Amino acid sequence: MTRFIGRTAFVTGGTTGIGFATAEALIAEGARVVVTGQNATRVAEAGQALGNNALALQADVTSLAAMKDALAQASEFFGPLDILFANAGIAKFVPLEFADAAHISDQIDINIKGVINTVQAAIPHLKNPSSVVLNASTIAGRPTAGGAIYGATKAAVVAISKTLAMELAPKGIRVNSVSPGMTLTPIADKLGLTAEQRDGMLDGARAKAPAGRLADPGEIAQAVLFLASDQAAYLYGSDLVVDGGVQFA
Numbered sequence: 328m329t330r331f332i333g334r335t336a337f338v339t340g341g342t343t344g345i346g347f348a349t350a351e352a353l354i355a356e357g358a359r360v361v362v363t364g365q366n367a368t369r370v371a372e373a374g375q376a377l378g379n380n381a382l383a384l385q386a387d388v389t390s391l392a393a394m395k396d397a398l399a400q401a402s403e404f405f406g407p408l409d410i411l412f413a414n415a416g417i418a419k420f421v422p423l424e425f426a427d428a429a430h431i432s433d434q435i436d437i438n439i440k441g442v443i444n445t446v447q448a449a450i451p452h453l454k455n456p457s458s459v460v461l462n463a464s465t466i467a468g469r470p471t472a473g474g475a476i477y478g479a480t481k482a483a484v485v486a487i488s489k490t491l492a493m494e495l496a497p498k499g500i501r502v503n504s505v506s507p508g509m510t511l512t513p514i515a516d517k518l519g520l521t522a523e524q525r526d527g528m529l530d531g532a533r534a535k536a537p538a539g540r541l542a543d544p545g546e547i548a549q550a551v552l553f554l555a556s557d558q559a560a561y562l563y564g565s566d567l568v569v570d571g572g573v574q575f576a
Contacts, residue, residue, distance in 0.1 A: 335360070359382075388444055397448070398448045423475045434476050462484070464477070504567070
C-alpha cells in the first residue's frame with residue numbers, strides 16, 4: 328500500500344518498539360519520517376536503519392524547548408507535518424504504598440507532560456488537514472497490580488486525546504489515541520520488575536488474550552497507521568483498543 332506518499336510524520340520514542348515499528352511501516356507506505364529518542368546511540372542506529380526517508384533526532388519530550396527545537400528541525404528538513412505520533416512513554420510497576428517520588432514524577436513527566444509538550448510544539452507545524460495519534464494503554468481502563476501511576480498517566484492520555492479532538496478540529500487536525508495491550512517491546516525489561524515477575528506478567532497476559540499471544544509492535548503500528556490515514560477521516564477522539572481480545576475475556 329502507498330497511503331502516505333508525499334506525507335511527513337513525526338514519531339516520538341521512535342528508536343525502538345512500537346515507535347520504531349510505526350516509523351518503518353510509514354516509510355514502507357511512502358512517508359518521510361522524523362523519529363526522536365533520548366539515547367544518542369539508539370537515535371543514530373535508528374536513523375541508519377530507517378534509511379534516506381528518515382531523520383533521527385535526539386530530543387527529550389519532558390522539555391518543551393527541546394520539542395520545539397526538534398519540531399522546527401523536522402519542518403525545515405521535510406516540510407510541514409501530516410502526521411504526529413506522540414508515542415514516547417515509560418512504564419514502572421510497584422505497589423502504590425512503595426511508590427517513591429521518582430516513580431511518580433518520572434511517569435508523569437514523560438507520559439503526560441511529554442505528550443502535552445509534543446503536541447504544543449507540533450501544532451504550528453501541522454497541516455490542515457493532518458492527524459495526531461497519542462499512544463495510551465489498555466491499563467488506562469483495566470486495573471493492574473503495581474500499575475496505579477502508569478495507568479493513571481495513560482488514562483490522562485486518553486482524556487487529553489478526546490479534549491484535543493474538540494479543540495483542534497477547527498484547525499483541520501484530527502486527534503485519536505491507540506491503546507495497545509501487552510506488546511513484545513524492550514519496555515518489558517524496564518518495568519522495574521525482577522525477571523521472574525516480568526515473565527509472570529507476560530505469561531499472565533498471554534493466558535488472558537483470546538488471541539493466545541502477545542502483540543508484535545508491527546501490529547500496533549498498523550493500528551496507528553489506520554488512525555493516521557484518510558480511512559479514519561471521520562474518527563475524532565476515538566481510542567482504538569488493540570489487545571488481542573482481552574477486553575472481552
